[in-house]
Amino acid sequence: MDSPAANAAFAKQISLTFPLLSDMNRKMLKTYGILKGYNVQDETYEWALRANIIIDKQGIIQFVEEGDSAVDPNTALTMCTTLHKKEPAK
Amino acid sequence: MKHMIALGLLVATALAAAPVAPQAEKSQVAKMTLKVGDTAPEFTLLSDQWKTVKLSDYRGKKNVFLAVYVLAFTGG
Numbered sequence: 368m369d370s371p372a373a374n375a376a377f378a379k380q381i382s383l384t385f386p387l388l389s390d391m392n393r394k395m396l397k398t399y400g401i402l403k404g405y406n407v408q409d410e411t412y413e414w415a416l417r418a419n420i421i422i423d424k425q426g427i428i429q430f431v432e433e434g435d436s437a438v439d440p441n442t443a444l445t446m447c448t449t450l451h452k453k454e455p456a457k
Numbered sequence: 458m459k460h461m462i463a464l465g466l467l468v469a470t471a472l473a474a475a476p477v478a479p480q481a482e483k484s485q486v487a488k489m490t491l492k493v494g495d496t497a498p499e500f501t502l503l504s505d506q507w508k509t510v511k512l513s514d515y516r517g518k519k520n521v522f523l524a525v526y527v528l529a530f531t532g533g
Contacts, residue, residue: 371503371504371505371506371507372505374504374505375505375506377505378505386504386505386506386510387504387505388502388503388504388505388510389502389503389504389505390500390502391503394500394501395500395501395502396525398498398500399490399491399498399500399525400490400491401525414527415525415527416525416527417525417526417527418523418524418525419522419523419524419525420491420497420522420523420524420525421520421521421522421523422497422512422515422520422521422523423520423521424515424516424517424518424519424520425516425517426496426497426512426513426516427494427495427496427497428491428492428493428494428495428496428497429493429520430493431491431492431493437524437525440524443522443524444522447520447522450520451520
């Protein structure tokens, strides 16, 4: 896991406008089923998959992609735009 | 993006690299348990500003784009 300090340095370096989060206790990754265990010579090791998840304002999952397809965020970004357009104008 | 909060989750670590040893065996099929239409489980994570960020912070306010980005600091 990357620490908040490492993330802060990275965010500054590339001028990010959104928060970078650290799952230091891996709770979220486990809850979401993104952390996978692999056995190598009787030892279990864990690491996460790449994933894009879109959750709407009501807390409902609207989009999920994982693994290789999640490397390119464009499908998820298109979904974000669609979701935003569905919302009633204020 | 005004009404959308994007959350990048960097979980890169040297240990995150997939083992290339021939004895490596996947103990689970790498599939997420979440499905479209499910209620997203609550989570609390630490931001790069050392503040806790909860999914429920955005309930009723913003859509959330959660990008789980492993191996962020590698060339691959």
